[in-house]
Amino acid sequence: MTKLTNPITLADFYTVLFEGRKIDLPDSVSERISQSHNFLKHFAKDKVIYGVNTGFGPMAQYRIDEADQVQLQYNLIRSHATGMGDVLDPVYAKSALLARLHTLSLGYSGIHPNAVELMVAMLNRDILPIIHQHGGVGASGDLVQLAHLALNMIGEGNVIYRGKQMPAAEALAKEGLQPLQVHIREGLALINGTSVMTGIGIVNAIYGQRLLNWSIGCSALMNELVRAYDDHLSEILNGAKQHAGQRQVAAHMREIIADSKLIRKRHEHLYSRKVEESIFKDKLQEYYSIRCVPQILGPIWDALQHCAATLIEEVNSANDNPIIDVASENVYHGGNFHGDYIAFEMDKLRIAIAKLTMLIERQLNYLLNSSLNEILPSFVNLGKLGLNFGMQGAQFTATSTTAENQTLATPIYTHSIPNNKDNQDIVSMGANAAWLTKKVIDNAYEVLAIQLLTLVQAIDALDCAADLSSRSKMVYREIRSIVPIFEQDIVLSPYLIAIKDHVKNVEPFERTN
Structure with missing residues (x-):
């Protein structure tokens, strides 16, 4: 059990989501939440506070009697649990739950400590909300998606528990947990914020960085297969550009190919001898997809770094409305729930992954x-040309999936549609942006799986495994442990799915022999 840190980091999310770390609230957090709740309860007695003693959105002009104020919160949760479409995978739902938990733990929402304590218990026991794709416009945050989380907390709706869906009340009872008894404004506090788009975004950033690392490694292996010259990856050439991402990508590729016997040094082959040929058999420079990798993947590296930093800033921020500030003894009405920061980053990341x-x-x-x-048989066909087809069929899948990613890369951040009686007259579409980015990343892993299988078939076609760098040999063995070398045509789909599942869950090129 580890105490929840403040500020929370991307590494903290990783350990909870992918390593199963359990969390606990420090005493200071519980005290901060209690102070916020007690202050709001006292402050709101003789004042008009949005969402405490008023209706919501364009209905805020209606004052709510004290006797109805708790029922108001239940009504809000139930009325906004209107999500439809695909259900979010458990790791993304868990990320959204952790994001909401941490944001509420900052003590700016006036909730009762019981709410956060229940969220901790749900997180640690993997009682995860059923969150649907469609519903949020990302203006008052993820109202519809978070309403489903709040619905589960009051013991209604369905959850994912031990790998299957069941009623929330049943899952809570199995773990000896009581449904939340809503207090002064907890309905609004639970659903008002950017935690679903941010939670999805954090998982996107983790999978996106891993995808980029794999692409850097595959690009290095491409350079080995074609026996490329080394200077386009040199520190001097890439250092002549001021972009950090380009330098990082080139450096990573240099590390991977450091002990390769296939990479050629230009000064040994072209600069140290008199060149007499009038037509050169070997290419002086490779195609851009091989030679310009640092310049192509560098901006994607930079985009991922900025994206991750923005996501962590958001999850460490109070994205509720109103904001209850105990220090100044005041309640501030505004728009911290607006999801533009996340929507913009998700659109940029989606464009970047589409380009990757x-x-x-x-x-x-x-x-x-x-x-x-000019060195491999057509479609890396190791069988009989004409009779066998090699990777020909798989290319169709790669091409169609790439085309889908190009279409999905269209920004949604610029597609605001007013709603809510025009109260929400400009919205972020942040949850949509995050969900589409999730789809693009998943698609990219499919194309990567096809590339990896093609690469290992090419290695065997050229019989060059012994001359690869030690890191490339490691990847070759990993993929070959999933798919043995094949000459006769086989059904590739199960193998490609297995490769995709493998590479999505392990970091590449980390071990040397």
Whole structure:
């Protein structure tokens, strides 16, 4: 059991989501939440406070009698649990739960400590909310999606528990937990914020960075297969550009190929001898998909760094309305629930991953097209040409999936539609942006799986495994442990799915032999 840190970090999310770490609230957090709740309860007695003794949104002009104020919160939760569409995978739902828990633990929402304590228990016991794709416009935050979390906390609706859906009341009872008894404004505090878009975004950032690492490694392996010259990855050449991402990508690739026997040094082959040929058999420079990898993946590296930083800033922020500030003894009405920061980052990340997918597809095409590479059989076919087909069929899947990513890359941040009687007259569409980015990342892993299988088939076609760098050999063995070398045509779909599942859950090129 680890105390919940403040500020919470991306590493904290990783350990909870992917390593199963349990969390506990420090005493200071419980005290801060209690102070906020007690202050609001006292402060609101003789004042008009939005969402405490008023209706919501355009109905805020209606004052709510004291006798109805708790029922108001239940009505809000139930009326907004209107989500439809696909259900969020458990790791994303858990991330959203952790994001909401941490934001509420900052003590700006006036909730009762029982609410946060129940969220901790649900998180630690993997009682996860059923959150649907469709519903949120990202203006008052993720109202509809978070309403389903709040619904589960009051013992209604369905949850995911031990890998299957069941009624929330049943799952809570199995763990000896009581449903939440709502207090002064907990309905609004639970659903008013950016925690679903942020939670999805954090998982997107983790999977996106891993995808980028794999693409960097595959690009290095591409350079080995074609026996590329080393200077386009050199520190001097890439240091002549001021972009951190480009330098990082080039450095990573240099590390991977450091002990390769296939990479050529330009000064040894072209600068240290008199060149007499009038037509050069070997390429002086590789195609852009091989030579310009640092320049192509560098901006994606930078985008991921900025995206992750923005997500962590958001999850460490109070994204509720109103904000209850005990220090100044005041309640501030505003718009911290607006999701523009996350929506913008998700759109940028989605564009970046779509471009990464395009690079993977172009590298794949280079391997499959013998007229381009001039060293491999068509479609890396290790069987009988004409009779067998090699990776020909898989290219169709890669091409169609890449095309889908190009379409999905269209920004949604700019597609605001007013709603809520025009109270929400400009919205972020943040949850939609995060969900679409999730889809694009998942698609990219499919194209990556096809590239990886093609790469190991190419290694065997060239019989060059012994000359690869030690890190590339490791990846070759990993993929070959999933798919043995094949000459005769086989059904590739199960193997490609297995490769995708493998690479999505492990970091590449980390071990050396």
